[in-house]
Amino acid sequence: MTFGASTMDRAKRMNLRLGNGDEILGESLYTQPGLRGHLVYPGLNGDREGEFCTNLDTFDVKGKVVMCLPGLIETEQKADVVEQAGGIAVVLLSSQMAGSIIVDVPDTVFLTIAVNYPNSLKLVEYVNQSITPPRAARVELVPVGTITGVTPTPAVPHFSSRGPSIMNGGILKPDILGPSVNVLAAKNNSASGFVLLSGTSMATPHLSGITRHGHVNPAGAMDPGLVYDLQFEDYIRYLCGLRYSDKEILQTASMSVDCNQFGRIEQEQLNYPSIAVTLSYSITRKVIKRTVTNVRPEPTSYTAEVSLTA
Known part of the structure; x- marks a missing residue:
């Protein structure tokens, strides 16, 4: 049996309320209310260190919410760079490959919010259009907390196979989908003792005893019929x-x-x-x-x- 990864209908929601009235959906482990500031993107002009927040020595981010691309260094390291440069929060953008699914809700000591790719584009455009004072990009972080009923669900993230098999067109693969994106799990070296982990390995142990084809249905496995x-x-x-x-x-x-x-x-x-x-x-x-x-x-x-x- 082969497993595919899928999302759940749960999110740890924190939104970004922009100065133009738009509200961008994000996810974060933090719940501090009322944080406001300017939103900046050090990589707006194509500076690689600024894009990935590997070095912000030449950028003025003090007291600001800083947008960073994923990659090159770990998210925790990006948060450290922003904090040391005087920033007050990190907005972790998503790559085009990740699409509309947030697959990395950061577990960092420093306040960090993740947004999906479409919303990443909106934020970059907002900062680009507001680059000169007094039109500077304003943002307020609005914690919502854990919500359910998020749609569309289940959705398959970019790191999982969607099938069909390129070797065999006679049977459909993967056999079954299971929740594998931002699964709450215990971890002994995290700040809180728990983390949100993503990957097909999160689904495998839960699904190995269930043989019903389609998104996982444990109740259906008790009465498979055929x-x-x-x-x-x-x-x-x-x-x-x-x-x-x-x-x-x-x-x-x-x-x-x-x-x-x-x-x-x-x-x-x-x-x-x-x-x-x-x-x-x-x-x-x-x-x-x-x-x-x-x-x-x-x-x-x-x-x-x-x-x-x-």
């Missing part, structure tokens, strides 16, 4: 069908295999709880077989549905 009967030997025939050599299959299966004796099946014919079929002008019809067992105590009817993508 069970797809799949044996170890089926995987051998599947690997043989993918044209792996006997030596390569030995490395995976830890047993000597002769594909001529085991036989081969096409990739779509693995008795797996997902089906993916690629059709073309030359191939317009395929017959796919699955063997299932109804584990409910009563007779049950099921209806197959097809999702077509161009």
Whole structure:
């Protein structure tokens, strides 16, 4: 089974109320109310040290909220640089790759707020348009606290595979999504004892015993309805069908295999709880077989549905 990462509908919200009346959504572990100041972006003119807040010796950030790009150094180090330069808070911008998902809510002693990529662009534009006094960019940090019902959820972050498999078009991958973005976890070397961690490794231990396909549904796993009967030997025939050599299959299966004796099946014919079929002008019809067992105590009817993508 392979796991994909997904967001939850929970956020640690802190917003940035701009001088032009706009309110930008952000996330932070801090709840201090009423902090106000000028918003500055040392990297506005393309200075690399200013963009990433690796060195602010040549910038006037004293008493200001400082925007920084992620990367080059750890977020904690950026916060230290801003604090030593006299800044009062850090706004951690997001890269285009991260898109609309905030995957790093910083665990820093210094007040730090993370915003997603679309909001990062808005903030840079706001500072750019307000660069000269008296039009200097004003900002107020507005703590909201933990909220739920955030949409769209589940959403898949950039660090996780969205599928399908580039090696095998016969079954859908990943098999299941699980909450893996900003998961609250205990950590012995953090300032608070807890941190928000992101990564597919956060989902794996929670999902390893759940076999229902789709976003994770623990209650559904207690009553799966249909069970797809799949044996170890089926995987051998599947690997043989993918044209792996006997030596390569030995490395995976830890047993000597002769594909001529085991036989081969096409990739779509693995008795797996997902089906993916690629059709073309030359191939317009395929017959796919699955063997299932109804584990409910009563007779049950099921209806197959097809999702077509161009």
